[in-house]
Amino acid sequence: MDAANTTPRQLFLDACDGRPTARPPLWIMRQAGRYLPEYRELKEKRGFLGIVKTPELAAEAAMQPIRRFGFDCAIAFSDILTIPEALGFPYRFKDGGGIEMERTVKNKSDAEIGSPRERAREKLGYVAENIKILRSQLPDRAVFGFCGAPFTLAAYMVEGGGSKTFPKFSEFAKNSPKAFGTLMEALCEAAEEYALMQAECGIDAFQIFDSNALLIPDGDYWELSGKWNARILGALKGRVKTFLFTPLGADRFHETAAAGADAYSVYTGNDLAAIRRANPGDYALQGNLDPMLLSRASPAEVAERAREIIASQKPFGRHIFNLGHGILPDAKIENVEALCAAVSEGA
Numbered sequence: 001m002d003a004a005n006t007t008p009r010q011l012f013l014d015a016c017d018g019r020p021t022a023r024p025p026l027w028i029m030r031q032a033g034r035y036l037p038e039y040r041e042l043k044e045k046r047g048f049l050g051i052v053k054t055p056e057l058a059a060e061a062a063m064q065p066i067r068r069f070g071f072d073c074a075i076a077f078s079d080i081l082t083i084p085e086a087l088g089f090p091y092r093f094k095d096g097g098g099i100e101m102e103r104t105v106k107n108k109s110d111a112e113i114g115s116p117r118e119r120a121r122e123k124l125g126y127v128a129e130n131i132k133i134l135r136s137q138l139p140d141r142a143v144f145g146f147c148g149a150p151f152t153l154a155a156y157m158v159e160g161g162g163s164k165t166f167p168k169f170s171e172f173a174k175n176s177p178k179a180f181g182t183l184m185e186a187l188c189e190a191a192e193e194y195a196l197m198q199a200e201c202g203i204d205a206f207q208i209f210d211s212n213a214l215l216i217p218d219g220d221y222w223e224l225s226g227k228w229n230a231r232i233l234g235a236l237k238g239r240v241k242t243f244l245f246t247p248l249g250a251d252r253f254h255e256t257a258a259a260g261a262d263a264y265s266v267y268t269g270n271d272l273a274a275i276r277r278a279n280p281g282d283y284a285l286q287g288n289l290d291p292m293l294l295s296r297a298s299p300a301e302v303a304e305r306a307r308e309i310i311a312s313q314k315p316f317g318r319h320i321f322n323l324g325h326g327i328l329p330d331a332k333i334e335n336v337e338a339l340c341a342a343v344s345e346g347a
Contacts (some may be wrong), residue, residue: 012219
């Protein structure tokens with residue numbers, strides 16, 4: 001997928017910095033997953049957490065979609081809940097699907113987690129080794145690291161697992177502000193150290209996933225989540241490119257953008273061009289093809305929608321092509337191939 005003599009890694013950096021590119025660089029959030037038969041085979045043998053915690057296997061899982069599709073960027077294979085686990089809150093996968101925390105935060109005492117930075121360094125060294133292997137295997141492609149946003153991680157730690165509405169956590173954040181602040185401080189310190197560790201291993205970019213941000217009322221994002229994300233991103237300033245993902249709509253983009261990232265991942269259904277016009281500034285946008293198209297549409301329809309998105313961003317530049325959220329397990333291989341071909345053409 002090289003454009004002229006530019007490596008995919010340089011293409012990515014140019015797009016982030018606003019230098020002209022022949023086409024947008026391409027990667028796909030959650031790019032290794034159940035839609036790949038080779039990944040399903042690996043997971044069947046070793047299990048998800050077995051892959052995550054074995055650096056050689058994690059690097060292999062990240063490499064599988066690169067070999068098959070030639071994406072410009074690879075994202076380290078890991079999980080957002082590695083940070084809570086490192087802080088003494090392990091989790092498991094339930095038989096019927098979803099995750100369950102083995103401990104939960106109920107009060108300020110539970111939230112008082114000692115030495116979060118040291119714990120992140122000590123307990124998450126396997127992620128560092130994973131990234132070092134991936135970096136050595138992909139000298140000419142961009143490598144992403146990531147973490148879950150403190151707010152998003154706190155939701156799982158209080159609720160005890162996934163939820164559509166997180167009622168326990170919402171009550172905790174509203175009615176126990178001191179305990180909430182204590183928990184967020186610990187998570188922020190751990191995430192900041194985790195991000196720095198990944199930067200030391202040679203990543204080109206770091207993305208924060210704030211997937212539970214829709215729990216936050218309009219106007220409250222900065223106080224409840226944004227300021228913590230800004231601290232993590234600020235620690236990486238000048239070292240790697242920084243990205244922030246939230247599912248907030250275009251009408252709340254200004255809340256997301258206050259975090260000061262280099263680029264923002266935009267959720268499916270939002271008009272990228274409208275966001276640019278309403279929010280002038282020095283940033284890149286990433287996104288935002290609907291992941292469901294890869295499962296339900298034809299290859300021709302996928303390619304056409306990709307071209308429309310690329311065309312909408314040509315007047316602005318600084319665009320990294322991606323989905324508007326993670327790829328789904330039933331995505332069709334032929335649709336991913338059509339997407340790659342369309343982006344490679346540069347519309």
